[in-house]
Amino acid sequence: MQKLFSTCNRQMKASPVMEKHHHSVKSFTAQSDLKKHQRVHTGVKPYRCSDCGKSFTTPSNLKLHQRIHTGEKPYQCSDCKKSFIRQSYLTKHQLIHTGEKPYHCSDCGKSFNQESNLKQHQRIHTGEKPYHCSDCGKSFNQESNLKQHQRIHTGEKPYHCSDCGQSFTSHGKLKKHQCIPKGDKTNYCSLCKTCFSTQSVLKKHQRIHTGEKPYYCSKCRKHFTTHGNLKRHMHFHTDKKLYYCSKCKKSFTSEKNLKMHQRIHTEEKPHYCSDCGNSFSTMCHFKLHQRIHTGEKPYHCSDCGKSFAQIGNLHLHQHVHTGEKPYHCSDCGKSFPRNSYLQLHQRIHTGEKPYQCSKCNKCFTTQSNFKVHQRVHTGEKRYYCSECGKNFATQRCLKRHQCIHTGVKPYHCSDCEKSFTTQSYLRIHQRVHTDVKPHHCSDDKILIIGVGTGGDGSESGGFVAPKNDIIPAQLSCTIKEETDH
Secondary structure: OOOEOOOEEEEOOOOHHHHHHHHHHHOOOOHHHHHHHHHHHHHHOOOOOOOOOOOHHHHHHHHHHHHHHHHHOOOEEEOOOEEOOHHHHHHHHHHHHHHOEEEEOOOOEEEEEEHHHHHHHHHHHHHOOOOOOOOOEEEEOOOOHHHHHHHHHHHOOOEEEEOOOOOOOOOHHHHHHHOOOOOOOOEEEOOOEEEOOOOOHHHHHHHHHOOOOOOEOOOOOOOOOOHHHHHHHHHHOOOOEEEEEOOOEEEEHHHHHHHHHHHHHHOOOOOEEOOOOEEOOOOOHHHHHHHHHHOOOOOEOOOOOOOOHHHHHHHHHHHHHOOOOEEEEEOOEEEEHHHHHHHHHHHHHHHHOOOOOOOOOOOOOOOHHHHHHHHHHHHHHHHEOOOOOOEEOOOHHHHHHHHHHOOOOOOOOOOOEEEOHHHHHHHHHHHHHHHHOOOOOOEEEEEEOOOEEOOOEEEOOOOOHHHHHOOOOOOOOOOOOOOOO
């Protein structure tokens, strides 16, 4: 038998069910408070922000939000004078000064000043990513990261510069933009458009562009851009390594380096890219990654003017001009500009494939091919085409695809002026002119299609046809050449 519950006019069975419902029904002292609360259920948001159009259930929430646009931060920390939009943000911040971290991770022992931070951290260990993007299916371990990511699809840029009107997807990007001096450009780098707090910091930064390394080691004559880097280097000569990793017993010259190293074991990646959703274990790797989105290439080749995002890539490129390849393969005599390239090459001779997939047991010679292959199992496609919205597992596949939109065919045949979208297509085509036929028929089988790299990053061979299936001698076999894909 159903009974009517007088508080909410809902019908239900008596006794325990009604009792449970009675305790779950929220009560309010004023009718206005009840009306505010009911908006949680109805979804009504009558208070709209005139700056960005966002809506809120209460005027107080709207007022708090508007501080993003006005820059008002009425709650100030008495210790460091930092200001905050909300009182609750100030209270959380003050735990930094007290050093109190009452929430501990049972997996790695790390402590946190807020329970919410601990819960977020524990997702590193569990691998849980409960926030999913409905547009592309990508998952995130924090709701804030999902919200930032979704702005890629919506095009929303809620953070506006009051000086020039330019809009940004995140508060961090707005702050970076506002740092650029409007009149006085004393601490402003003209080469990469970055600004700095002091003249001395700017001078240190400019050494990236000039290549100047004024600090040198008296022991080995190695040069460094900053005095701090020289001091850290000197520990290698004094053998002063004070900090040890409890997991692998590796030693470090500073506590900071030890903490960064320990992220290998904890898999913690605290530096998050709001543009593509990737995370990084160090700020250095994060900054290098951001250059993909900003297009920043601060390292310039003095010979041809070509620019690079990383100094290591510039050094490699300069071998094109010098022709220097100091590392030689003892098996075939091939030379390489880097020792790491030689070591990778030597696996061709040894047949070593040290990277094995735990899902399908496939083996790979390089870690990069192994990582690309793993995306076959995870379904991850992190590279996004802004023209048509298609996603790709590798940056190479994205670049190849973008040629469809741009019509660019950057690889040209010097013999007949034909153009191709990829270098591999050009190489196959050039065999028409050179008459090179690298794949020979053995006693038992014939190899028809050339060796290449599979779509999953695996090193695949060609198509093998059994000897008995070889076509009669009087018939000719024509392989159609693909000039474009």
